[in-house]
Amino acid sequence: MNETTAAQAGHPPIAREHRELLDQVLDKWSLLVLDRLCESPRRFNELRRVIPTVSQKSLTAALRRLERNGMVDRVVIATRPVAVEYRISALGKTLQDLVDALLGWATVTMPEVERAREAFDAEHGE
Amino acid sequence: MNETTAAQAGHPPIAREHRELLDQVLDKWSLLVLDRLCESPRRFNELRRVIPTVSQKSLTAALRRLERNGMVDRVVIATRPVAVEYRISALGKTLQDLVDALLGWATVTMPEVERAREAFDAEHGE
DNA sequence: CGGGATCCTGCACGATACTG
DNA sequence: CAGTATCGTGCAGGATCCCG
Numbered sequence: 265m266n267e268t269t270a271a272q273a274g275h276p277p278i279a280r281e282h283r284e285l286l287d288q289v290l291d292k293w294s295l296l297v298l299d300r301l302c303e304s305p306r307r308f309n310e311l312r313r314v315i316p317t318v319s320q321k322s323l324t325a326a327l328r329r330l331e332r333n334g335m336v337d338r339v340v341i342a343t344r345p346v347a348v349e350y351r352i353s354a355l356g357k358t359l360q361d362l363v364d365a366l367l368g369w370a371t372v373t374m375p376e377v378e379r380a381r382e383a384f385d386a387e388h389g390e
Numbered sequence: 391m392n393e394t395t396a397a398q399a400g401h402p403p404i405a406r407e408h409r410e411l412l413d414q415v416l417d418k419w420s421l422l423v424l425d426r427l428c429e430s431p432r433r434f435n436e437l438r439r440v441i442p443t444v445s446q447k448s449l450t451a452a453l454r455r456l457e458r459n460g461m462v463d464r465v466v467i468a469t470r471p472v473a474v475e476y477r478i479s480a481l482g483k484t485l486q487d488l489v490d491a492l493l494g495w496a497t498v499t500m501p502e503v504e505r506a507r508e509a510f511d512a513e514h515g516e
Numbered sequence: 517c518g519g520g521a522t523c524c525t526g527c528a529c530g531a532t533a534c535t536g
Numbered sequence: 537c538a539g540t541a542t543c544g545t546g547c548a549g550g551a552t553c554c555c556g
Contacts, residue, residue: 346518474538
């Protein structure tokens, strides 16, 4: 077994279903929603307030996806008018740990990334 | 300092620049490209072959982004016709470690995710 | 309050053709 | 071979209106 074979064996092609899960759960809005829900449970319009740039449609879609994949729990409180509370699930917390790792990585490597960008922009037609 | 304050303090809002970096480097094609380059250096058309679903335009764009952010190195070999080799950089490897962690997470949690999906689809209009 | 239903637009992406 | 340039379009996502 040579190096290439070993690398390939230790590194099977990305399963489509896994990539799709990450797509559903790691996109722009889901990341932010997850992040806010990690702080504390939130109501729908409360989320709109703490994420001012999200449209209602996108927020709804993100919450539905996260709920369907088991990352957040949707709790209906039968007052009137009805109140709905979103809270991060146990599964969602395991994801958030990884997201934190990603953000930590971004923070640490950002300086080097910026050097790379400057070098690239300088070499090409800025 | 109450619970909410503590949680917020330990969890500052996601910096925009960090999220943008992750967006540039964690998208669909970049993930696959990174994955293949992790196995071994590849030529442009070689990448097209091992990722049959990518268009040349998208591949070019993904490679440029990855290069600009310092995740891959573009090596020009002055033969004729010119050959170009892409290889993952040291920085890119640190990213790939995280991607592997994400894929590992996806693999481990997938069963629970599927249960959540079935429950969701059953409760709503399937 | 917590959304659903529509309409509309940009642009991400694929297809195709051409070049050094 | 390794791209650049151009065109066409699907659909993600914002804006708006409405309802229980």
